[in-house]
Amino acid sequence: MSELFDEVDEEVRREQLKKLWDRYSVHFIALMVLVVAAVGGWRGYQYLEAKKAAEAGAAFEKAAELSDQDKHAEAEAAFTELAAKAPSGYRTLARLRAAAEAAPRDAKAAAKMYDDIAADRSVGGEWQDLARIRAAGLLLDSAPYAEMQQRLEPSAAPKSTFRHSAREMLALSAWRNNDMTAARKWLDAIGEDGETPPGLRSRAEALQALLPPVAKS
Structure with missing residues (x-):
């Protein structure tokens, strides 16, 4: 008797599944098609991005080779072109390298290129800081404190x-502009920072030795 009930239950389940399939099969198939299309689209996107990155990497290496060969004008043009079309990571690197290639030719123009990077929030905070430091380094001898x-x-x-680099440049700029109070301020900041690199600390101590003694009150 129990076997008969089991067969009836199985038949009822089949009938219920058939009704569900008849009712929702179109939706299920559409969902599967969307899933397959989404996975395929994502794989295609990954492939295209990897291809772009590989092409950008090869172009970056070629531009760097031009720089190594002292073909700075050509290297600057190559990095500038790469910066216009490369993926975001290579784009920032290419902009920095283009500015570096321009520096021997025109320090002010190169500083402006670095300033543009420093003002671009899309590149990220540390890249902006690096660009700011490099621009200041180009103008250290000419800009007022x-x-x-x-x-x-x-x-x-x-x-x-x-x-560390920022404090050193500020100290040098203050010293060159005869602002000994400001120079001492930044040299003290360098000396009090336990993470100051040894080489920079030595340079700061040498510069501090050149400062006039503090007047006694």
């Missing part, structure tokens, strides 16, 4: 990645 202060003070903050 007030300009260097405006450029570099944010990068000289205690937690900034490039604070």
Whole structure:
């Protein structure tokens, strides 16, 4: 008797499944098609992105080779072209390299290129800081201390990645512009920072030895 009930239950389940299939089969098939299309689209996107990255990497290497051969004008043009069409990571690197290639030709123009990177929030904070430091380095010998202060003070903050370089340039700029109070301030900041690199610390100590003694009150 139990076997008969089992057969009846099985038949009822089959009938229920058949009704569900008849009712929802179109939706199920459509869903499966969408899933397959989505997976295929994602795989295609990954392939295209990998291809773009590989092409950008090869173009970057060729531009770097031009720089190694002292063909700086050609290298600058190649990096500039790459920056216009490369994926985001290579784009930022190419912009930085283009500015570096322009520096021997025209320091002010190169500084402007770095300034443009520093002002571009899409490149990320550390890249912006690096561009800011490099621009300031090109203008260190010519810019007044007030300009260097405006450029570099944010990068000289205690937690900034490039604070050591920023403080050194601020100290040098203040010294060259005869602002000994500001120079001492930045040299003290260098000396008090336990993470200051040894080479930079030695240079700061040498510069501090050139400062006039603090007047006694």
